[in-house]
Amino acid sequence: MEVTETISIVPTAAVLGAEVCGVDLAHLADDAFRRIDAALSQYGMLFIRNQDITVEQQIAFAKRFGGVEPNVNQQACLPGYPEVLVVSNVRENGRLIGVSDAGITWHTDQSSYPRPPRCSVLYAKEVPVADDGTVLGDTIFSSAAAAYDALPGEIKTRLQGRRASHSYMGRLLARKKAVGLTREIPADHAQKMPLMWHPLFRTHPVTGRKSIYVTEGECTSIEGIPDDEALALIAQLHQLVTEPRFHYRHRWQRGDVIMWDNCTCQHLAVRDYQEDQRRLMYRVSVDGSVPF
Ligand code: SIN
Numbered sequence: 001m002e003v004t005e006t007i008s009i010v011p012t013a014a015v016l017g018a019e020v021c022g023v024d025l026a027h028l029a030d031d032a033f034r035r036i037d038a039a040l041s042q043y044g045m046l047f048i049r050n051q052d053i054t055v056e057q058q059i060a061f062a063k064r065f066g067g068v069e070p071n072v073n074q075q076a077c078l079p080g081y082p083e084v085l086v087v088s089n090v091r092e093n094g095r096l097i098g099v100s101d102a103g104i105t106w107h108t109d110q111s112s113y114p115r116p117p118r119c120s121v122l123y124a125k126e127v128p129v130a131d132d133g134t135v136l137g138d139t140i141f142s143s144a145a146a147a148y149d150a151l152p153g154e155i156k157t158r159l160q161g162r163r164a165s166h167s168y169m170g171r172l173l174a175r176k177k178a179v180g181l182t183r184e185i186p187a188d189h190a191q192k193m194p195l196m197w198h199p200l201f202r203t204h205p206v207t208g209r210k211s212i213y214v215t216e217g218e219c220t221s222i223e224g225i226p227d228d229e230a231l232a233l234i235a236q237l238h239q240l241v242t243e244p245r246f247h248y249r250h251r252w253q254r255g256d257v258i259m260w261d262n263c264t265c266q267h268l269a270v271r272d273y274q275e276d277q278r279r280l281m282y283r284v285s286v287d288g289s290v291p292f
Helices: 030-043 055-063 144-150 153-159 168-179 227-241
Strands: 008-011 018-021 045-048 081-088 119-126 139-143 163-166 196-199 201-203 210-212 219-222 247-250 257-261 265-269 280-286
Touching: 008 030, 018 030, 030 045, 030 257, 045 247, 055 081, 055 119, 055 280, 139 144, 144 210, 144 227, 144 265, 196 201, 210 227, 219 227, 257 265
Parallel strands: 018 045
Antiparallel strands: 008 018, 045 257, 081 280, 119 257, 119 280, 139 247, 139 265, 163 196, 163 219, 201 210
């Protein structure tokens, strides 16, 4: 455990993740923020319990990590806050107030973009609870860095320097196949979102640590490798990244703020709750850099 005056960073028992204790995000000193910033690169995922912050304070906190842009899915943003994506199963007047299917297959955010976000900051306003009091709707994180470390040397050597194509449509179709999508995929999405090529093994811009940057379904090919062989390799890498030994499973509490580093981990939102079990989260994503 590392401790400064008030803040402490307490690693989880898993291979990634840490709890940040002793901070109030409504009044965060610069030196405490620097500790959080460094810890995010080191641990890949952080959580802070018992926060009571306004949406402006959430945006201001996210902006300390980097630029914050309007979310591409404006229909699901908080009215008046184009950078705040509402992640929720709540309906008002029969209509969903946000995205109800965010993160329901393993992924790293917006990897089909030229500059995927560095991190996302998610704030729990309401969490679903079963009749027996069990909290539902956990989020599981998996360390793609630990998975890279576990890869056999000959696969690392063979695939080093190669790139995989990331397809936005591929992700949506995989999601549709896995659990059913609650919204239609607009017909023009395929043209608007061309394939994006990123390294199979991504290097963290701060720590230099390598991670596997591949998701099955979303990744559709590997340059220089025939498609049937490439798809088998993508499936193999994906299976390794999502093995339980690399997981930290977050059991939410109302008032949690969590953030994850999109270079070193993948995540999955567990959809084990019903329509009447309300889940309401606000998500702000922070600009990232071109993967290398
Ligand atoms: C996401 O992947 O952005 C959402 C994660 C969650 O709702 O748990």
